[in-house]
Amino acid sequence: MNIRWDEITEDSLSHIDKVFKLYDLVFPIVVREPHTIFFNGLHYARHRKLNNFRFLIGFEGEELISFATGHYLEEVNSGFIVYIATNPHARSKGRGSKTLIKMEELITEDAIAAGNSSLNAIILETETEDPVHTKEEKDNCKKRNDFFKRNGFKKSEGISYLQPPLHTKDKAVQLNLFIKNVQKNEQDIKKIIYAIYKEKYYLVNGIDKEVLNNCLIKMELGKKLI
Template identity: 30%
Template sequence: MNFEVVTSIDDPLFKKALEMYEDIFKAELREDRHVFIHSLTSDYIKKHYIFLVGLIDDTVVSLSTGHYEPTTNSAFIIYLMTHPEYRNQRVGGQTLERIETELHKHAQDVHGRDANMIMLESFGEESYENNSGKEEAILRKNFFNRHGYEVQQDIPYIQPNPQKSLAPTPIDLYIKQYLPLQKDVISPSIRSCYINKYIHGNENNREFVYELLESMDL
């Protein structure tokens, strides 16, 4: 398995990876293509945005995206997905490890050391009414735990809905610490990553995002 970091929307891998993304995610759950295009082309965020494509024999088998936030030396993994035909073959684990490495490269370039923490979002058991959904949520939680990510139980975390006309959605927030961090460091880091993604990346209304942060005491 090998990986390519896509830096241009004209790269054929960009289109192939988005086609896989749109096949995996239902329309009501996925972000518009414009979010990915904007993240790769916006002068404000493209420098520290990663669009990572996993390949086996030139076939796109995984995709992960993330933002590095230099002010707090932290990072936010947005997507981590594996093509259904390649699941349970350690593709997801290798992809997660590689995007962590790529995010740390940005931290090394800016601060000369790895990122202090990496965060990501994932729907938990309580987000599903059916058993299959709950079982998949448990599998994801176990996967992230094995890779050093822990759910933040003390934060009533909310995600702006990808469909901007719909209400925000409760979702689990996971954090992997690379240094022992106190809450007075973790909270500002979450806030900075959240603003970077949901204001500068997704172009949500600034006041709306700040209201969500206030509701989470961030």
């Protein structure tokens, strides 16, 4: 069965409860953002042109089988994929890869709309195989990393990346960055990280500027949020 693609926007929220149910099921609470952040992203998409926020959903018949969210970052002509998930009852048959490819197509459309011939890069965060994790957590992490590698992403070396705290009392979390260089150009990864911090974590999540600046300092990016 073919996947029927749709997008959630501020003006089209009819499927969002189904997505939140899948989101809460698939992602552990430590990496889940409040549902309000998704609404912030949708509002951002309407008012932050040429930057954009995409909220992709996929159906087979009436069943929600996948969703993905991501940002187009106009300043660096790059995409940042935040979440991608497949319904546990509908895994296999390449549905996750098809969702990832569709999201890349949408972000590429944003790049072209911004006046570019193509997209420079797509970047995403993934968990590290931290030694304190359980065997199951490590196995799941490896599966996710292998999935992104199969889809053309490579682990970025040389930057000890920190995801800023998603909740008020949390601490920053060290994560891996995986990047797909559509134009084979890796020298601007630090600029992409800065754009992610500004557009996603500051403007959408509303994380305190000093918290973000402290993370940028620890990563030795040499630049603070204004």
